[in-house]
Amino acid sequence: MQLSDVSAAIVTGGASGLGEATARRLAQAGVKVALFDRDTARGEAVAADIGGLFCAVDVTDExxxxxxxxxxxxxHGVERLLVNCAGVAPGKRTVAKKRDTGALVAHDVETFARTVQINLVGTFAMIAKCATAMAGLDPVTADGGRGVVVSTASVAAQDGQIGQAAYAASKAGVVGLTLPVARDLAGVGIRVVTILPGLFETPMFASVPEDIRKALEAGVPFPSRLGKPSEYAALVTAIVENDMLNGETIRLDGALRMQPK
Known part of the structure; x- marks a missing residue:
């Protein structure tokens, strides 16, 4: 499928970070992009800048x-491309010690459930609803291709660190969805691929002290730096244009393997 075949796309988490970079790249290629996000002010600004459309959406709210x-x-018409970037990354140990009293406390279930609801259930909800509409479109490739779904997991799905139980589990779930959903949708010509980013320059790193940032960058074998959101966006477009990429998860991490902490 060529980008010129993608008349419309939806990007969740499109107001910032990886989602914003993807929305910008798609818009530059002539794709009509709808940004789904909870951040109305930022989402409307980005949409106006790229000539897209902002939709106030919480992926946990059907x-x-x-x-x-x-x-x-x-x-824009029915989307041929869905890119799932909406997500959260809380940090809590399964058992932690209170600094003031030394008492041991368990990881709260509410945070764990909320993380899974956003990162995993929200991703699946978007896939199921978008794929249903895509399946009714006319094919645009000789093989009968109708659409593409790209989801975002994380290297934490495979190398979860201390304090990442909720995050790693939710992203491992996204990885686990990829092949069975690709098989589910094969009959209607919709491909499903998941990207596992490593350390990327997203808003999460905006407040990280410079010394910690440099230490993180040094841990990436090559190139020894944080990834650029534009590099994630470039992989999304490569996935769209390579029809044999299906049912696969791709690490985008500079050969990084996360240490326990």
């Missing part, structure tokens, strides 16, 4: 997903 899809399709 009603807002449905409203966002209705708005996006009314403006």
């Amino acid at each position: 009603a807002t997903i449905d409203a966002g899809l209705e708005k996006a399709r009314a403006a």
Whole structure:
């Protein structure tokens, strides 16, 4: 499938970071892009800048997903590309010690469940709803291709660090979805691929002290730096244009293997 075949795309988490970079790259290629995000101010600004459409969507809220899809399709038509970038990354140990009293406390279930709900359930909800609409489109490739889904996991899915139980489990779930969903959707010509980014220059790193940032960069074998969101976006477009990429997870990490902490 060529980018010119992608008349419309939806990018969740499109107001910042990897999602924003992807939305910008797609828009530059002439794709009509709808940004799904909870950050209205930032989302509307990015959408205005790229000539796209902002939809206030919380991927844990099915009603807002449905409203966002209705708005996006009314403006752009049915999407041929879904890029799932919405996510959260809390840091909590399974058992921690309070600094003031030394008492041991368990990781709260609410944080764990919320992380899974956003990162995993939200990703699946978007896939199921978008794939249903894509399946009704006419094929645009000789093989019968109708659409592409790209989801975002993390190297933490395979190398989860101390304090990443919730995050790693949710992202491992996204990895686990990839092959069975690709098989589910093979009959209707929709490909499914997941990217596992390593350390990237996203808003999460904006407040990281310079010394810690340099230490993190030094741990990446080559290139020894944080990844650029534009590099993630470039991989998304490469996936779209390579029809044999399906049911696969791809690490994008400069050969990084995360240490326990």
